[in-house]
Amino acid sequence: MSAPGRVLGLDHGDARIGVAVSDPERRLALPVGTVHTGAPADLRAIAALVAEHEVTLVVLGHPVSMSGRAGPRARHVEQFARALEAVLPVPVVLHDERLSTAEADRALRATGAGGRARRRAVDRSAATVILQSFLDAVRGGA
DSSP states (O other): OOSSSEEEEEOOOOEEEEEEOOOOTTTEEEEEEEEEEOOOOOHHHHHHHHTTEEEEEEEEEEEOOOOOOOOHHHHHHHHHHHHHHOOSSSSEEEOOTTTTTHHHHHHHHHHTTTTTHHHHHHHHHHHHHHHHHHHHHHHHTT
């Protein structure tokens, strides 16, 4: 699939892109933060994170509908994936992100995070959920 090493997970939202990174053994996803959307600054920021964390693969959440069909948001993310592929020295793969934001929001509510703090944290938490789902699927052979 790709060279061994860290994986960067991304959750593309309207205003921000949530970012998570794996450990070098690809067992655990950890939140990193967010990048504001808007080309080309978002592409440069992600390229810098790839270099900083010595990433060998980027996983981008693919927001397909519950039926599995690609709607406008999914097509937008597919275009963003192609833009990333053009500027990054590592492969970019799409990973089904159905319910990742809802799962991240639920987990943050369970910790007692308030409205504003939760909204700020949900993007990076969703990226962590997406990346952990990918890592688990790859490790489990799914």
